Amino acid sequence: MRCPSCGISVEKGVQFCPNCGHNIDQASTITINSEDVLPSENVYGVLKKILRQPSASKHLTPNHLPIGLISIAIYSLLVAGFIYYSMKSISSDLQSSFNDLGLGSVLGQSVEVSFFDYFLLPFVGFYALQIIMILLIYILAKITGEIKDLRTLTAQYGAYLFPFSFIFIVGVLFSVLNLSWLATVALLIATLGVIFMLPVILTKSGIENAGDGTDRVYLLLIIYFIGVLILSFVARTYVETMVSSFINNITSIF
Incomplete structure (x- = not known):
């Protein structure tokens, strides 16, 4: 049989999973089909199945941790790349404006x-x-x-990021094509969707009370609040830094 938490094979009669420590009860143990548990050694096959069927991410195990970390890195690279591209575009537009005003040869730098x-x-x-x-x-x-292994959770989180990364790429393409409204919608889904959807996807569905009487809805709201708070703090910090740096670059020209 397999552990219902991380999916690895465990011997019959074992009470706790040797991998993630999940309490395996004979009466509630769920046997997972071997076809559902994605093999960690076939990375290409795992990625192909996840891209074709994102819901298959729930079958990832701690052995798929590198896939999750790489996916998180790809998503972060896309966001950072879009910011860099946008600022380069703004810089180019400013330089064009300087040239139109006849200041290009006077300033001598971009x-x-x-x-x-x-x-x-x-x-x-x-x-x-x-x-x-x-x-x-x-x-x-x-x-x-819900006793979850942190490595399993990280792998699954990263796998679920692939659709959002794809939507982000679509948003960037809309931006390049000057479809501003569609680009804004796609980019909002790709960023805020991660905060509002993944906590629900990665935890049990339904609205039930936890053992200590804390309602899951309130816990999710706390997660959302903290997530948005952190995102706004990071965004504000970087915007202030970038605007300050950009203004300094412009004033240094004069």
Whole structure:
């Protein structure tokens, strides 16, 4: 039989899973079909199945942790890359405006877009934000009595990020095509959707009370509040840093 929490094979009669510590009760043990548990050694096959059927992410085990971490990195790279691209575009537009005003030859330099400020910092910030979200969901699972292995949760979280990464790419394409409204909708779904959807997807469905009397709805609201608070703090910090740096670059030209 297999552990209902992480999906690894365990010997019959064992009370606790040797991998994640889940309490395996003979009366409530769920036998998982071997076809549902995704093999960790076939990375290409796992990614192919997840992209084709995102709900298959729930079958990932601690052995798939690298896939989750890589997916989180890809998502963070997309966000950071879009920020860097946007700032480069703004810089180019400003330089064009200077040229139109006949100031290009006088200024003799363009507005610099720092790779560190506009790419590396956002990448680190959004990667850290995803790790914090995983920890918040893990705490929620503990409070509601759902014993989840942190490695399994990280792998599943990263796998569920793939659809949001795809939507983010679509939003960037809309932006390049100057379809501003569609780009805004897609980018909002790709960012806020991670905060509002993944905690629900990664925890049990339904509205039930936890063992200590704490209602799951309130716990989810707390997760949402903290997630949005952190996102707004990170966004405000980076916006202030980027705007300040950008203004300094412009004033240095004069």
